[in-house]
Amino acid sequence: MTTLDTAITAVTVYPDRARVTRSGKASLAAGEHRIRVSPLPVSLLRDSIRVAGQGEVTVLGVDVVTERQAEPSDEQVSALLARMRELDAAMNQLADADRASEARIKFLERLARESAEQLAKTDEARVIAFGDSLESQYSAVHTARRDRERLRQEHIREHQALERRLADLRGKTKPDAQAAIITVEAADPVTVDLELSYVVRGASWHSSYDLRLGDAGLSLRWFGLIQQSTGEDWPECRLQLSTARPAQAVDIPELSPWFISPAVPATPVPRRRAMSYGASMDDTVGSYPLAGSAPMMAAPGSPQPAPPPVRESVATVEQGITAATYTPQRTIAVPADGTAHRTQITALDLEADLDYVTAPARSLEAILRATARNTSEHTLPEGRASLFHDAEYVGATDLDPWAPGEERELALGVDARIRVERELVRRNATKATLGSSRRIEVEYSITIANHTPRPARVTVLDRLPVSRDAVITVRDTVLKPQPTERDELGILTWKTELNARAETTIAFGYRVEAAKGVTVSGLPD
Known part of the structure; x- marks a missing residue:
């Protein structure tokens, strides 16, 4: 059997694996030969191995065999190696669980988006139950991820300690490896360039x-x-x-529909912590220079041509x-x-x-x-x-x-130079009298100021409450200016262009009327 010295000459990396190509040159006499290529990684997929190259030979077949390294005779070293293999297997299982949890989070996010419109048409109890279920599942997934990360760090520390102990005892021991046995036949003496390619996981x-x-x-x-x-x-x-x-921040703001409905008498329960599935905007930088905001410094003396930009x-x-x-x-x-x-x-x-x-x-x-x-x-x-x-x-x-x-x-x-303020201007509530309905009137004022040195186009989003029951009616009372867009779920959109150092004000208000004996829930206090 001839051992062929090879080197990695090409790698194609896929999202979850890689194809590796090794190349080597062999001088063969006439006849049949078995050529050994080793060591190859244990993680290679056996059915992916292929042989190609240049030369007057016929490839009769290729086999993959496992070459097991002799275990140290020292019982303590053997025990260390066995424990290290257990830790490697445990960390692989943790990585598989992490991938599964990522897929579950994406599924829950997609389910929440796709179910929002349908849930908007159902009663409040189903909405609360759905939200509780999502909160419970999100909490379970993230708790499990934290537990796995804590366990992974423990495994890594233990693995490193074992490596140090093993180095003190016997030095590093080579792990098991794969070998490819290529069978070829040459009609005449020949020098052949062989390429062996295979797919491996872990890349x-x-x-x-x-x-x-x-x-x-x-x-x-x-x-x-x-x-x-x-x-x-x-x-x-x-x-x-x-x-x-x-064979996976900064978000553009969006508003969800705002529904109100008659209150349903119920036994008081402890207040539930509010849930939030959107990304917080507090982790963004609140003040920074925009492009062109810093003045260019003129070089002393006569103007010099600007150096060309670096090539990429x-x-x-x-x-x-x-x-x-x-x-x-x-x-x-x-x-x-x-x-x-x-x-x-x-x-x-x-x-x-x-x-x-x-x-x-x-x-x-x-x-x-x-x-x-x-x-x-x-x-x-x-x-x-x-x-x-x-x-x-x-x-x-x-x-x-x-x-x-x-x-x-x-x-x-x-951009902190676009200043936004939203102020509650008025809120009146009347009690229902004999034969009359209860009325709540609310009005807001939104001010947008452009403190940048250039004009700015601003889209402003706000919302009106939406009634789920005929016994509650909602009417807008003030809309100045009229919104550019308005949908059936109460989302209002204004689009305005502000000159530099200018500001504008938007006023909007609404009236909610409820039949006698009906308590409205969902409105701010």
């Missing part, structure tokens, strides 16, 4: 982005984050990232029927330590329409929104996007899959 890549707003507009940088723990280090070689799958390395792309494969220009080495290594895939300049969105009933903040179209040939996978205004980091948001030609709204952070 993945995902996308991350930089969204940067500057004087030149909105730019996007797409990065691939590669990590692997396959058991073999990848040297600098031909590396490709494929979107194929062989981008990957080449091969578009398939259902997936794309990207080849970064810069090769990178990826060790099998599970750490993420970043490579840039492409850089895009986006044509974006900028405006602001605010929902004062939810938060007195104005979100800078960019409405942009993907004018490239790339389908951008989902990923986390870091937000920058020039060189200033202002927060992060999640980017959903973005197809070529698709228009998308992007939240670019909070």
Whole structure:
């Protein structure tokens, strides 16, 4: 049997695995030969192994065998190795549970969105029951994740301690490995170049982005984050990232419908803690310079031409029927330590329409929104996007899959120079008298001030209560100016353009009338 020395010459990374190609050269006499390629990672998929190459030989077959390393004779060392294998298996189970919990969270979020409209038409008890169920399931998922992370850290610390003890006793022992036995036949003496490829688990890549707003507009940088723990280090070689799958902040504010209904007498129960399924907006930076807000400093002496911008390395792309494969220009080495290594895939300049969105009933903040179209040939996978205004980091948001030609709204952070105030101007409530109904009148005033040095387009969202019962009627009393849009669920939309240093005021109010003997629930006190 001939042992063939090979080196990793190409790796194609998929979202949940990788295809590795090893190459080597062998000089063979005429006849049949068995060529051994080892060591190969234990995690390789046996039915994925393939042999190719160049040379006048016939490949008769390829087999994969497990080469087990001799266990140390020392009983203490053997016990350490056994415990380390148990910890490895336990951490793999924790990783599987984490993936399952991520899928469950996405399912619950989709269920909440899809059920909102249907629940809006049902009684309050079903809405409360549904909310309680969601809260319970979210709590269970996150509690389990915290418990797993605590257990994972304990396993890691124990594993590291075992490694140190093992190094003191006998040094590191090689784990079991796979070997490929390639059977070939040569009619004449020949030198052959052989390529062995196989698929391994324990490797993945995902996308991350930089969204940067500057004087030149909105730019996007797409990065691939590669990590692997396959058991073999990848040297600098031909590396490709494929979107194929062989065989997951700052939010634009939205308002939910506001329903009111007759109160149902019930036995007093302890007050329940309020639930919130939306992302908090308090983790964003509240004050930062926008593009173009800082004055440019003139250089002393005669004007000098500006130096050219640095060039960026981008990957080449091969578009398939259902997936794309990207080849970064810069090769990178990826060790099998599970750490993420970043490579840039492409850089895009986006044509974006900028405006602001605010929902004062939810938060007195104005979100800078960019409405942009993907004018490239790339389908951008989902990923986390870091937000920058020039060189200033202002927060992060999640980017959903973005197809070529698709228009998308992007939240670019909070601008503290768009000041929003919402004030309760009037609230009157009358008691029902004989033959009359009870009446509640409420009026609000919203003030939006533009403290930026340029005009700003602002979309303002607010809402009116919606009655679920004919015994309660709701009428608007004040709408100045009239909203640009208004839907059947009571959501009001105003769109206004403010000059620099200007402000505007929106007044809106409503009247709620209830039949005699009916108590209205759902209104603020």
